[in-house]
Amino acid sequence: MSAAPAFADRATEAAVGRSARRLAPGAVRLAPSAAPALVAWYTVAGPEEATGPLGHAFDERVPDYAWGESSFERTERKFLRHATQGVLARAGWTPEEVDLHLGGDLLDEITTHNFVARELGIPFVGMFSACATGGGVLAMGALAVAAGAAERLLCSVSSHYYTAERQYRYPVELGVERLATNQRTATGAAAFLLAPAPPGGGEAIRVTAVTWGRVRDLGVKDPNNMGAAEGPAAADTLLRHFSRPDAVPEDYDLVLTGDLARVGLPLARRLCREGGLDLGERWQDAGVLLYAPDQPVQAGGSGAACCALVLAGHVLTAMARGELGRVLFVATGSLHSKTTYQQGDVLPVVAHAVELEGPAARPRRGGEEA
Amino acid sequence: MGAALRVEHGVDRRRYQEWVRAAEPRPHVAAALLRAFLAGGMICTVGQGVLNLLRASGLSEKEAAAPLAVAMVFLGSAATALGVYDNLAKVAGMGAALPITGFSNAMTAPAMEYKREGYVLGLGSRVFSVAGPVLVYGFATAWLLAMVSWLLSRVGIHWGLAG
Incomplete structure (x- = not known):
């Protein structure tokens, strides 16, 4: 490891007299020299996602839910296989050159990832934060690269509408009327590659800060209203992130949460305003962006793939083009199981935030950049 | 950040529940009732047609009851297998769930779903899950x-x- 510290807390302490970790628990800023680069990303989108407003942005668009497989669980693995192999091919890396693969999905025992990891042969750790897994794996991956523990790192998430329906709700062909608060589990997979940034940063998109989620709840027990349940997780993570003296809302071009959707987003905004944080129009939600209002998705999208598809297909591309500079990606998830909600327990929720800076990022006004 | 920002939003569960109740979109009860009535009525009209055919073939009303149920269960099951019934139910709600065809759908859908885990531990043990x-x-x-x-x-x- 190099002598330079990977994390910027000591600098913050010098600037404000207190460690930022005590001001904002769980919020970690990487030292500028250690911030790793997002080298490549790759998306595989399902039928409803491919025909949505962001459909053009995805690398592969799959026209049907089975995709030639004999079960939807196998189809989800095929989505993930295409995403991971696609991203490795894009960067010209072979699996043998990758130090670590972090990934997760919604299925019991994270089976989609464990099976695909068995084919890839890259050292693998499965992670589960339900729909917030994308934030969790990117954050953990960035810290692993910043700390020098991995030089080439693969992150991935996947979800499939029909595998999630079957696990959390009902058999696929059962006639059930949807509620207006229901969200549709996105079908798709996204994969990302992380590596140390080239000296000076250059044109790379870098992960510059991470704010870990705390598991929260504000008493929502209804699994048909996950957006409302996840609002408190998003608000908690955002309030802690922006409590750091070096985080100022005006420095961000976009705050992308996922997946609060149309019911949860206004609730989370209201919670943040109660805490004194108003992010205005720069705060958008992946569950709202992924589908058009006339698609059969009720309140919007959800699922581990939802916010990851929007981040990779839409946001990172815009950052690479210089249309967006600094972005805060806040993946939200509900950590319930079918057993816990049937036993009447609340939906525990979590949100992990990852701050990204592209070549167009303006210098930060807040804090201790020096 | 300025002094106004707090790490905790300070909103308690009771207050948040009030927000959530106010934020939930109101269901259009009248429209849902109308859709259920029309779809349920349509299914019952098909049932009446089948009953008329059975009566015309010489069965009494009482004798026709069992073959009528069999025919309607078959139709519900076939519509489920063809992937039609769940789409109908998304629009019709209770209008599709309440007739005997809905019961047929509730049997056929898990049978199709869990067949992948085998005929004993899959289909056999979970066909009654709904x-x-x-x-x-x-x-x-x-x-x-x-x-x-x-x-x-x-x-x-x-x-x-x-x-």
Whole structure:
């Protein structure tokens, strides 16, 4: 490891007299020299996602839910296989050159990832934060690269509408009327590659800060209203992130949460305003962006793939083009199981935030950049 | 950040529940009732057509009841297998769930779903995963009513089943 510290807390302490970790628990800023680069990303989108407003942005668009497989669980693995192999091919890396693969999905025992990891042969750790897994794996991956523990790192998430329906709700062909608060589990997979940034940063998109989620709840027990349940997780993570003296809302071009959707987003905004944080129009939600209002998705999208598809297909591309500079990606998830909600327990929720800076990022006004 | 920003938003569960209730979109009850009435009525009209055919073939109304149920269960099951019934139910709601075709859908859908785990541990053990409660509480209610009916008959009140 190099002598330079990977994390910027000591600098913050010098600037404000207190460690930022005590001001904002769980919020970690990487030292500028250690911030790793997002080298490549790759998306595989399902039928409803491919025909949505962001459909053009995805690398592969799959026209049907089975995709030639004999079960939807196998189809989800095929989505993930295409995403991971696609991203490795894009960067010209072979699996043998990758130090670590972090990934997760919604299925019991994270089976989609464990099976695909068995084919890839890259050292693998499965992670589960339900729909917030994308934030969790990117954050953990960035810290692993910043700390020098991995030089080439693969992150991935996947979800499939029909595998999630079957696990959390009902058999696929059962006639059930949807509620207006229901969200549709996105079908798709996204994969990302992380590596140390080239000296000076250059044109790379870098992960510059991470704010870990705390598991929260504000008493929502209804699994048909996950957006409302996840609002408190998003608000908690955002309030802690922006409590750091070096985080100022005006420095961000976009705050992308996922997946609060149309019911949860206004609730989370209201919670943040109660805490004194108003992010205005720069705060958008992946569950709202992924589908058009006339698609059969009720309140919007959800699922581990939802916010990851929007981040990779839409946001990172815009950052690479210089249309967006600094972005805060806040993946939200509900950590319930079918057993816990049937036993009447609340939906525990979590949100992990990852701050990204592209070549167009303006210098930060807040804090201790020096 | 300025002094106004706090790490905790300070909103408690009771207050948030009020927000959530106010934020939930109101269901259009009248439109849902109308859709359920039209779809349910459509299914019942098909049932009446089948009954008329059975009557025309010489069966009495009582004799036609069993073959009618079989025919409607078959139609519900076939529509489920063709992937039509769940789409109908998304629009029709209770109008598709309440007729006997809905019960057929509740049996066929898990059968299709869990067949992938094999015919014994999959289809065999989980085919009642949706319809099971209907059967359990249907049988329990039938037993309870028969008991009541029998007890009433002992004190000279003849009502319904035991009559």
